[in-house]
Amino acid sequence: MRMVFGLVLIVGLGLAGFAVYMAKSYIQGYQQELANERAQRAPAIETVEVYVADKPLKYGEVLRKDSVRLTAFPRTSLPEGIYETYEALFPEGEDEPRTVLRSMEKNEAVLAVKVTGPGEDAGLTSQLERGMRAFAIKVDVSSGVSGFLRPGDRVDVYWTGRVNGDNTRTEGNSQGDVTKLIETAVKLIAVDQVANGDTTGAIIARTVTVAVKPQQVAALAQAQTTGRLSLSLVGAEDDTVAEAIEVDQRSLLGLTQVPVAQAEAPAPVCTIKTRRGSETIVSQIPCTN
Template structure:
């Protein structure tokens, strides 16, 4: 009987030890998984839901609910001007859509700068910044950079005319890096093929509009295309004909007149000038 009791006790102690080892292994595994989960949470990038396009959009397309959807976007790389709610995209309801001002690719965020206000057309007025005005400049093949201008480009404006005081022809830079908002009647910045324009429309302040209007009425305006990454600005360019041909203006200085001295005497009632040496 004692043998049986001892055997049962031994088996019980063994099972208890085995249970302790299993519990320890389970706790170790659980702790390791818990630490791994904490590490994964630390590496998770925070995101927010924003609206993106689900199909290609081009200039002038009306944006409807079927053309956009919500996706999660990393917060640290969130563009400025995104739309997060239906009320932001369609504040007046889906029947008053926004219109695309530029091309938008699939899964590209819908940004405020790329669409109009609700119910507005994709015209020049929609792309003007606050306080700015649109001014049209007459151009031809030579003055319009051979038709390579597109909305969104920046141009330097040169005036060529005759100065009223000297009557000399000059060419002068009057506006630097002024943005284009339309070429002829086309405000789409995604134009590919060059076209010979008759007018270009620039975005300018009221002061700049006055300068351009005066310059256009008194001489010829010529445009020079500014590079996309060019930040240099020089508004002191002026070339006249003498500078162009390398002619130095000559200044004539009159030689001083020789000093003469004389005395006046009267002879037979007449005044006679007699030269004498000058003492001083």
Template sequence: MRLVFGLVLLAGIGLAGFAVYMAQNYIGAYETALVQARQQTHVSVPTKQIYVSARPIAYGQEITEEDIRLAPWPEEIMPEGIFDEETPLLTENMEPRVALRAIDAFEAIVPSKVSQPGGSAGLTHYLKPGESAFAIRVDVASGVSGFLRPGDRVDVYWTGRVDSRDPNMPRGEVTKMILAGIRLIAIDQNSEADTSGTSIARTVTVAATREQTLVLTHAQSTGQLTLSLISQNEDGEAITTEVDQMSMLGLTRAEPAAAPEPVQREQVCSTRVRRGAEVVNIPIPCTN
């Protein structure tokens, strides 16, 4: 009986050892295959070392060496204008750069997100040559209920009173589009496009040419301005139609009544004749 028990025990130990051996071989083969697959994946996706953010960078923050690092980036989805070892983001003698918008951690850094060396995050960065910043007063109705963001494009409408003696010109309250596709560069005191939630702005700042600034200045002082948010792909062509109360309701103005023609009266000629103490007019034929 003891001999049988010993044989069974030895057989069990042998089977257990064989199972452990087989499991180790299976796990080892799996790990080897996994490493080979990772190496093949790494080889099949070409990458390039570019500068990314090592931690979140806030809008307007000065960028330091601790904020950035070189990291591999797939060449197939490489952003335009990246910074790499050949075109470094920061050098030893370079003036500091600042973030023009909030940058998340491990995000590729491109020129549109950082200033030039020694630059600032002010509005002048968003202005093109020949443009100036102009602030427009808005409220919940004229400011598209707080959904405007820097970078959006809007049409500007003017509503005011027109006093004209020309019967063919509209009179009274008139609404007209005065500018189309104007680019917003700031909402209140914030020029950062990455904002969450909605807030009712009091002013919006637009990038306008000198001629457009003249139009906006006069329009804001003589009437009410209303903004209309348009698509980024919109052409932004202005319409010349004016709308007043009559055209809005589909009514037409009555044509002014023509002046009556003068009535030609028959010419009557007479002569005075004294009869005693009385003077009378006697009709006589008219001579030309």
């Protein structure tokens, strides 16, 4: 009886062990298949943690630690000018924060072109590149493109003035009232006292501020003193180079200059005087030179 009981126990333990082994093998196989399916369905994307805006940020707002946060960003889609560390974004800590130059929405990456340097404000000096200067041009509704100019736009600058006619000619042989293109694709950095490039409404400005080189500052100052400046808006994606343009009243109306016929100079007359007593006789002779 004991032998039968022992035999039954051994068989039971064997069956139980076999059942556990089969269940374990089935579970492991299922997990492996599931892992393979997930690997094929969603390939791994390498990410990098970068700083993004933690809330909507507007122009002129101070960028602080609580304004940003780190988040994973695909490495292959990283834009230029991102910040990956706190030391890169705030090299001087909270004592010298950055200022927002362009509006950012929540979860938008913080880029170098959208913020100032540490401790700088959002004034014009932060928008001037090395070697560039700010120069103000007086405008009105007509010369300022009807108020559709915004900071960040590019414009061509035309000069209209009078060229004196006393032996003075421009490169295009113009005279009188002349309009000439003097600067091309000049960048606007402010319209009146507005330097925010996110401005959407029309601004009827009295002055616009452009970023130009020192030599261009002198040329624009001379042009503004001697005539009237007008602006022409350049398209956002227009990379063409404007040719030299110069128009006066004569070329505008298609008039041609008729040369004045020069009167022929009279032939020289050579004479000789002969005295006969008290009488002097004048005789014509051929000229020898």
